[in-house]
Amino acid sequence: MRGTDDASRRSTHRPGRSTARIPVYPRVPTGPLRLPSTSFAGRPRVPEDPGAAEATTTPHTLPRLVSADPALPPDAGSVPVEPVPPGPGDGDVRDDRDQDAGERERLRARAEHFSPEDEVLAAARERAAEHGIVPVGVGAAAALTFLAAAGRARAVVEIGTGAGVGTISLLRGMPREGLLTSIDTEVSHQRLTRVSCAEAGFGSGRVRMITGRALEVLPRLSDSAYDLVLVDAATVEYPLYLTEAIRLLRPGGVVVLDNVCWTGRVTDPARRDAISAALRETVRMVRTDERLAPLLLPLSDGLLCASLLG
Ligand SMILES: C[S@@+](CC[C@H](N)C(=O)[O-])C[C@H]1O[C@@H](n2cnc3c(N)ncnc32)[C@H](O)[C@@H]1O
Incomplete structure (x- = not known):
């Protein structure tokens, strides 16, 4: 394996804190993970990923977006939106949503190539x-x-x-x-x-x-x-x-x-x-x-x- 650090760098250097030396890569045996025990309360959490399996449309949810460009991925899940106010008829409401979905796809395509590569x-x-x-x-x-x-x-x-x-x-x-x-x-x-x-x-x-x-x-x-x-x-x-x-x-x-x-x-x-x-x-x-x-x-x-x- 290339790129391992020597033991002298092991204990003192912390990458991200110093600019002169490279990050520590000590030859230590794999041990149990030392994850922080701190809990960050106060932020509401979603119990599961609705985008993982949501295939249906609810009155408060846009349908999954289907890209016109096969190179673009479909939406990662349904997009929560404000309830659509009742229009003259159901068809009008659906048309509004279709238009919105088209705009989102155009924005996504633009974002993908917003910074051209050299x-x-x-x-x-x-x-x-x-x-x-x-x-x-x-x-x-x-x-x-x-x-x-x-x-x-x-x-x-x-x-x-x-x-x-x-x-x-x-x-x-x-x-x-x-x-x-x-x-x-x-x-x-x-x-x-x-x-x-x-x-x-x-x-x-x-x-x-x-x-x-x-x-x-x-x-x-x-x-x-x-x-x-x-x-x-x-x-x-x-x-x-x-x-x-x-x-x-x-x-x-x-x-x-x-x-x-x-x-x-x-x-x-x-x-x-x-x-x-x-x-x-x-x-x-x-x-x-x-x-x-x-x-x-x-x-x-x-x-x-x-x-x-x-
Ligand atoms: C999707 S490519 C990475 C592309 C790279 N990020 C880029 O933008 O050019 C995945 C790379 O992961 C490497 N790879 C696959 N399994 C790996 C593993 N278990 N550990 C480390 N590298 C792995 C492959 O050899 C391959 O070079």
């Missing part, structure tokens, strides 16, 4: 396609840059390096002294990302590549030491990545999970496969965890975000 990211996407890697979408990439910039993310973990689209997007938002730790099982993917990063003007000192299974690497990263964690690797493992990500984040830090709509399968109650089940469980965990402020961004294939309160 040639560097286009080249990284091409590299990904050549090697059968699915990178984060255009809208999701812009969101990653935004979130890294807004949070001044100095210490970032990326679970699933791929060919570097997510890596470059994150680095572009991070301050110059920031360090991104990127984990992937495939060293060949990490080599592609090195090429992509070099083309984007990011030297090797900005990214610490760790080759290995995420669930073996993550427990060795320090608690409460990271500003942002991007989850984009083995989808069936998302619930476990989320648990690890919460442990890694400092208060105010953000976890971002890509592909939570899984091209509409997550909201289809007929889908009983392991990936859909894992994603539904992940969404449920994010929505019900009182330590988190959740946000689902309808970009790309669904970008689920949560900030650690406290």
